[in-house]
Amino acid sequence: MISENLLSIKNLKTHFTVGESVVKAVDGVSFNLEAGKTFAIVGESGSGKSITALSIMGLLPNNLAQTERGEILFDNKNLIDLEENEMRKIRGNRISMIFQEPMTSLNPVYDLSFQISETIILHQKKSKEQARKIAIEMLDLVGIPEPQKRIDSYPHELSGGMRQRAMIAMALSCNPKILIADEPTTALDVTIQAQIIDLMQELQKKLGMSIIFITHDLGVVSEISDHVMVMYLGNVMEIAETSELFNNPLHSYTKSLIDIAPQISDEKREIKVLRGEIPSPTNPPSGCVFRTRCPNPGIGCKGGDIEMGLIEAKPGHWVDRCCYECNQT
Amino acid sequence: MIRVENIKKYFPIKDGFFNNKSGDVKAVENVSFEIPEGEILGLVGESGSGKSTLGRAIIRLIEPTQGNIFYKNKNITKLSDSEMRKLRKDFQIIFQDPYASLDPRKKIYDIISQGLKVHEKMDKNSINQKVEEIIQDVGLQKEHLNRYPHEFSGGQRQRIGIARALVLNPKFIIADEPVSALDVTIQAQILNLILELKKKYSLTILFISHDLSVINQIADRVMVMYLGHIVEVANTSNLFSNPQHPYTRSLIETAPQIFRKNKKKTLLKGDIPSPINPPSGCVFRTRCPNPGIDCKGGNIEMGLIEVEPGHWVDQCCANCN
Ligand SMILES: Nc1ncnc2c1ncn2[C@@H]1O[C@H](COP(=O)(O)OP(=O)(O)OP(=O)(O)O)[C@@H](O)[C@H]1O
Ligand SMILES: Nc1ncnc2c1ncn2[C@@H]1O[C@H](COP(=O)(O)OP(=O)(O)O)[C@@H](O)[C@H]1O
Ligand code: SF4
Ligand code: SF4
Numbered sequence: 068m069i070s071e072n073l074l075s076i077k078n079l080k081t082h083f084t085v086g087e088s089v090v091k092a093v094d095g096v097s098f099n100l101e102a103g104k105t106f107a108i109v110g111e112s113g114s115g116k117s118i119t120a121l122s123i124m125g126l127l128p129n130n131l132a133q134t135e136r137g138e139i140l141f142d143n144k145n146l147i148d149l150e151e152n153e154m155r156k157i158r159g160n161r162i163s164m165i166f167q168e169p170m171t172s173l174n175p176v177y178d179l180s181f182q183i184s185e186t187i188i189l190h191q192k193k194s195k196e197q198a199r200k201i202a203i204e205m206l207d208l209v210g211i212p213e214p215q216k217r218i219d220s221y222p223h224e225l226s227g228g229m230r231q232r233a234m235i236a237m238a239l240s241c242n243p244k245i246l247i248a249d250e251p252t253t254a255l256d257v258t259i260q261a262q263i264i265d266l267m268q269e270l271q272k273k274l275g276m277s278i279i280f281i282t283h284d285l286g287v288v289s290e291i292s293d294h295v296m297v298m299y300l301g302n303v304m305e306i307a308e309t310s311e312l313f314n315n316p317l318h319s320y321t322k323s324l325i326d327i328a329p330q331i332s333d334e335k336r337e338i339k340v341l342r343g344e345i346p347s348p349t350n351p352p353s354g355c356v357f358r359t360r361c362p363n364p365g366i367g368c369k370g371g372d373i374e375m376g377l378i379e380a381k382p383g384h385w386v387d388r389c390c391y392e393c394n395q396t
Numbered sequence: 397m398i399r400v401e402n403i404k405k406y407f408p409i410k411d412g413f414f415n416n417k418s419g420d421v422k423a424v425e426n427v428s429f430e431i432p433e434g435e436i437l438g439l440v441g442e443s444g445s446g447k448s449t450l451g452r453a454i455i456r457l458i459e460p461t462q463g464n465i466f467y468k469n470k471n472i473t474k475l476s477d478s479e480m481r482k483l484r485k486d487f488q489i490i491f492q493d494p495y496a497s498l499d500p501r502k503k504i505y506d507i508i509s510q511g512l513k514v515h516e517k518m519d520k521n522s523i524n525q526k527v528e529e530i531i532q533d534v535g536l537q538k539e540h541l542n543r544y545p546h547e548f549s550g551g552q553r554q555r556i557g558i559a560r561a562l563v564l565n566p567k568f569i570i571a572d573e574p575v576s577a578l579d580v581t582i583q584a585q586i587l588n589l590i591l592e593l594k595k596k597y598s599l600t601i602l603f604i605s606h607d608l609s610v611i612n613q614i615a616d617r618v619m620v621m622y623l624g625h626i627v628e629v630a631n632t633s634n635l636f637s638n639p640q641h642p643y644t645r646s647l648i649e650t651a652p653q654i655f656r657k658n659k660k661k662t663l664l665k666g667d668i669p670s671p672i673n674p675p676s677g678c679v680f681r682t683r684c685p686n687p688g689i690d691c692k693g694g695n696i697e698m699g700l701i702e703v704e705p706g707h708w709v710d711q712c713c714a715n716c717n
């Protein structure tokens with residue numbers, strides 16, 4: 068099967084300066100996003116998922132440290148090199164993003180009509196009336212009942228699930244090639260989460276966009292994604308097709324995550340535990356960054372002979388080479 | 397240990413200007429159940445279903461509108477404040493938000509020892525000893541006692557919250573979404589800690605969560621709550637192997653899991669309705685995937701009936717099915 072890479076990220080590094088120290092929030096991330104596919108990024112809090120997303124969007128805080136940044140290739144351009152005015156043409160138009168808390172991207176003082184129309188007017192040459200009409204169609208598309216009435220609602224008048232739908236409507240209003248969704252269902256009840264996941268899958272079928280779906284929940288990953296990237300402390304541990312990752316995990320961290328993921332069963336099982344907490348990114352462990360929590364680290368894991376970096380263990384299945392080599396011996 | 401009969405909690409809605417009562421938020425409706433000593437009873441439901449309100453009402457942190465609460469067979473519903481104060485230390489809560497629930501200006505030592513100073517006449521040495529013992533029980537170190545909450549991660553703060561709850565040797569704990577704000581790896585650590593401490597301190601626990609997979613791991617028995625009503629109760633294995641109520645079934649089917657046995661997923665329509673004006677008949681009917689003709693009510697009222705030993709389900713639904 069020949070698949071087209073819509074977005075290609077190579078050795079992305081996003082470091083921040085905080086006082087005297089450097090926070091390596093994203094430290095050498097590489098992956099490809101295929102057209103029409105969903106790519107999940109999973110990892111614990113602080114692993115660098117959101118900063119990876121914000122790096123793609125060119126929406127980074129201003130304490131960025133000077134370093135080699137790597138490449139974000141989209142449409143034959145390296146987004147890292149783009150000027151802000153160039154990036155503005157892509158953001159919200161070709162690549163859109165939605166967030167965990169819709170209130171961070173919906174403005175509480177404007178109604179939905181204004182907010183959705185605004186993006187449409189900015190990126191497509193449409194009149195106010197045309198934009199409003201498109202906005203209503205978008206609300207309808209994302210399953211908001213009575214869109215002609217709802218279009219004049221303010222964000223606080225909507226439930227959490229409806230707000231998330233409205234944000235999706237806004238993000239998709241310019242028919243982007245890529246939708247980045249940063250934990251869009253984490254704050255929702257499971258019943259509403261299931262509705263939103265279903266909606267995103269349906270919209271992907273209809274509109275054909277690619278999705279980068281960020282989550283910390285492996286259960287959600289298995290529901291939604293074609294490929295998965297497991298991150299830890301700014302590094303990529305493993306990338307594979309979703310079912311391959313769950314059935315044949317190669318990295319110890321992935322194995323631990325799968326092991327402890329709650330699995331509903333009729334019998335009582337013991338609760339499995341991964342000890343410790345994610346270390347500070349200012350001072351990551353040498354060698355394999357996961358080694359301070361790894362259930363069975365090898366002798367080579369402290370580093371010295373080996374550095375972190377992905378190798379392709381099987382076609383399409385990438386794993387950090389420290390761990391791959393540990394497990395071979 | 398705890399028995400509640402027909403507990404109701406209504407919050408009156410006041411008209412802003414004249415302060416006239418214009419209605420009620422019917423947060424908890426006619427709920428009855430028992431928790432035997434040593435049990436972990438799970439309480440699950442979507443947000444807004446009334447879980448926290450029920451939890452608070454049964455230890456009288458808020459006054460129930462109606463109903464009776466028995467603690468060790470003694471009716472505590474009408475106890476005066478001073479009598480209730482003596483019982484307070486037997487009941488403790490662990491909260492969801494490990495950030496908001498710890499006073500940022502206080503050192504960990506003061507946060508944990510506060511209850512001891514209020515409830516127990518203990519000398520300084522015994523207090524120190526107790527606090528040092530408990531901090532180690534929750535997996536932290538003595539050195540941590542001199543620090544402030546902001547110096548800790550979410551998981552560590554939850555451990556501190558647990559230490560604060562346990563320092564008075566309570567009998568009954570309400571754990572209100574204690575792991576909902578935590579990462580999965582930390583979630584598993586805290587659940588395990590709660591199980592360990594439950595054994596060590598002989599606790600009885602009402603464990604509240606909106607996450608069925610968490611409830612599945614920790615509870616002995618489960619109550620499913622929707623819009624103020626308990627719609628199903630069973631021991632954990634029965635509830636998951638043989639769920640009766642469509643709401644329970646949908647919660648199980650929609651819980652995201654890596655390896656799913658049953659691929660069927662029944663999505664619920666819409667949102668949970670407002671508890672100010674709940675649907676007549678079966679409160680779940682506006683979202684039920686398969687409502688019957690009788691579900692609008694008239695002939696039948698909500699209430700639990702036993703469908704197999706220890707397995708109770710709302711009678712509207714038992715009859716419909
Ligand atoms: N502007 C900044 N300055 C310094 N450090 C930062 C900055 N922004 C993020 N970080 C740090 O970078 C790391 C990665 O953050 P990021 O938000 O990407 O994590 P995440 O994987 O999205 O976590 P979560 O699951 O909590 O959303 C964290 O340690 C965070 O504290
Ligand atoms: N003090 C209060 N005043 C008015 N309504 C309240 C109050 N506390 C809770 N409620 C309402 O009662 C219902 C149940 O709330 P709650 O017990 O917090 O649900 P849960 O814990 O299941 O999310 C909700 O509709 C909530 O808004
Ligand atoms: S490289 Fe070593 S320490 Fe790191 S995850 Fe693999 S086995 Fe564990
Ligand atoms: S009583 Fe009727 S509406 Fe209610 S859950 Fe059962 S079948 Fe559905």
Ligand SMILES: [Mg+2]
Nearest residue numbers: 116117118249
């Ligand atoms: Mg994030």
Ligand SMILES: [Mg+2]
Nearest residue numbers: 447448449572
């Ligand atoms: Mg609650």
